[in-house]
Amino acid sequence: MLATRLAHSLATVLKALAAIFFLLLLVFSYDRLHGASSSQVLSNRLQLNGNLAAADFPPELNRFWINFADSLVKARPVCPEIRIDHAPPNDAETRFEPDNHNKQRVDFLKLSAEDRKAVKDSHAFMVKQALHQAPDLFYSRTTKGIVTTAGPRYMPILLVSLRMLRRSGSELPVEVFLGSWDEYNSTICEGIFPSLGASCRVLDGIYSKAPSIAKPERFQFKILAILFSSFEDVLFLDADAFPGNKPDDLFLTEPYSSYGLVTWPDIFGNTASPLYFQIASIAEPPVSLRLSSESGQLLLSKSKHAADLLLMTYYNYYGPDYYYPLLCQGSHGAGDKETFIHAAMALDRPFWDVRERPWVLGHWKNGQFCLVAMAQHHPGDDWKIQKGLNESSDPTTARPLFVHNHFHKLDPKTIIREDGPTRDVDGNYQRMWGPKKTVLDRFGHDVEQEVWEEILASGCEAGTDTCSKIKDYYNSMYPDGNSNEVI
Ligand SMILES: *[C@@H]1O[C@H](CO)[C@@H](O)[C@H](O)[C@H]1NC(C)=O
Ligand SMILES: *[C@@H]1O[C@H](CO)[C@@H](O)[C@H](O)[C@H]1NC(C)=O
Numbered sequence: 115m116l117a118t119r120l121a122h123s124l125a126t127v128l129k130a131l132a133a134i135f136f137l138l139l140l141v142f143s144y145d146r147l148h149g150a151s152s153s154q155v156l157s158n159r160l161q162l163n164g165n166l167a168a169a170d171f172p173p174e175l176n177r178f179w180i181n182f183a184d185s186l187v188k189a190r191p192v193c194p195e196i197r198i199d200h201a202p203p204n205d206a207e208t209r210f211e212p213d214n215h216n217k218q219r220v221d222f223l224k225l226s227a228e229d230r231k232a233v234k235d236s237h238a239f240m241v242k243q244a245l246h247q248a249p250d251l252f253y254s255r256t257t258k259g260i261v262t263t264a265g266p267r268y269m270p271i272l273l274v275s276l277r278m279l280r281r282s283g284s285e286l287p288v289e290v291f292l293g294s295w296d297e298y299n300s301t302i303c304e305g306i307f308p309s310l311g312a313s314c315r316v317l318d319g320i321y322s323k324a325p326s327i328a329k330p331e332r333f334q335f336k337i338l339a340i341l342f343s344s345f346e347d348v349l350f351l352d353a354d355a356f357p358g359n360k361p362d363d364l365f366l367t368e369p370y371s372s373y374g375l376v377t378w379p380d381i382f383g384n385t386a387s388p389l390y391f392q393i394a395s396i397a398e399p400p401v402s403l404r405l406s407s408e409s410g411q412l413l414l415s416k417s418k419h420a421a422d423l424l425l426m427t428y429y430n431y432y433g434p435d436y437y438y439p440l441l442c443q444g445s446h447g448a449g450d451k452e453t454f455i456h457a458a459m460a461l462d463r464p465f466w467d468v469r470e471r472p473w474v475l476g477h478w479k480n481g482q483f484c485l486v487a488m489a490q491h492h493p494g495d496d497w498k499i500q501k502g503l504n505e506s507s508d509p510t511t512a513r514p515l516f517v518h519n520h521f522h523k524l525d526p527k528t529i530i531r532e533d534g535p536t537r538d539v540d541g542n543y544q545r546m547w548g549p550k551k552t553v554l555d556r557f558g559h560d561v562e563q564e565v566w567e568e569i570l571a572s573g574c575e576a577g578t579d580t581c582s583k584i585k586d587y588y589n590s591m592y593p594d595g596n597s598n599e600v601i
């Protein structure tokens with residue numbers, strides 16, 4: 115009895131030893147093949163830990179991308195590129211008129227019947243591929259986080275936005291996508307970002323693994339960052355956008371919890387071509403239905419919207435040559451903005467497009483309104499109001515939530531200028547976003563003063579030569595301001 119048991123244990127130990135030996139052999143021969151000893155590899159890896167991680171993507175995602183990129187390349191429309199050779203529509207044509215149900219859709223893009231069929235056939239092929247490959251999209255289940263993109267020029271602006279995000283109390287992790295290693299800055303990626311709960315991801319670490327895929331252009335980075343981010347639930351924020359209040363609950367509440375895709379409106383009407391709807395084989399919605407989209411912020415669930423995310427990627431991959439002109443004939447907002455809801459519509463997926471119009475932040479100068487930024491509203495408030503579910507304790511109008519500084523970037527190096535938004539017509543200091551009372555009433559606190567505290571801290575920490583100018587502006591505008599922040 116005892117002997118059998120001993121023999122049994124011995125066999126188990128031997129099996130384990132054999133397995134370990136086999137593993138060691140594998141590691142050793144791998145390193146031999148790659149011309150390095152395992153200790154060398156290990157020390158390189160330790161040294162470059164930060165770097166390597168930034169371009170490391172899970173093997174499942176790499177495999178998915180190589181397959182999907184192959185479909186993207188195959189789905190190129192077999193016809194010449196679409197170019198708009200027409201003057202942009204005028205203000206009356208792009209004005210949003212929700213009560214004018216007879217308003218005509220802008221319609222001047224022309225395609226021959228043959229080209230239309232070519233674009234439509236490729237679209238149908240891509241829809242099939244997207245539905246087929248969506249289950250293979252890899253991400254970390256049940257994770258939530260913020261995704262953004264930033265080239266070197268946008269870093270100082272992003273740092274201010276990240277400080278505002280943390281100031282809002284948000285605990286969401288942030289993934290910042292850089293185009294390539296050329297844009298990698300170890301001071302920022304390994305020093306400043308980790309202290310702000312952000313990490314660098316190098317897009318090229320996965321993107322270029324697919325053979326014959328074209329280099330991405332400016333507008334295409336956003337969708338790729340969302341696609342390659344590790345999160346299941348994504349809040350995309352442009353580098354120049356930040357929340358005025360903590361956004362973390364957006365993922366847990368309506369409308370996101372039911373729809374899984376939430377978009378915000380721009381101030382213009384939708385100018386997608388009627389041809390787009392023919393190509394996608396879907397009904398053409400009246401232009402009085404919704405505003406065009408503004409994509410400074412976006413919520414997307416990969417578990418609910420994987421297939422349309424892939425179609426969005428297709429619309430952006432062929433954006434400059436086909437889908438940007440098809441989805442936007444106007445000069446306002448050509449680019450990725452319209453690709454999100456239209457891909458969802460093409461696959462008949464639900465989405466919540468916030469109806470509350472953006473609040474334009476700015477001031478008057480010489481009888482003209484100077485637009486500085488745009489505030490976008492709380493989708494939960496918007497949802498309650500639209501559904502008629504608001505209770506007496508709720509606000510009767512949606513509260514602002516995000517600020518998108520698309521017009522005047524809050525770069526500490528350049529924001530204080532003689533002709534900038536910090537000066538009135540006589541050259542005196544002024545607030546950028548209009549009266550303090552309005553900002554206080556609508557956000558619940560003075561987000562403008564707070565953003566100046568962060569510009570000041572960020573600008574002076576970075577040792578910019580505008581530090582003293584920012585201090586001067588802040589101290590004269592906010593003499594009773596937070597004395598801890600201003601010396
Ligand atoms: C990296 O960022 C730091 C901090 O903003 C900056 O001082 C430095 O010049 C940057 N380095 C490069 C190589 O761009
Ligand atoms: C709900 O919102 C609507 C639209 O803003 C408003 O007219 C109504 O007074 C609100 N109801 C309550 C009970 O606050």
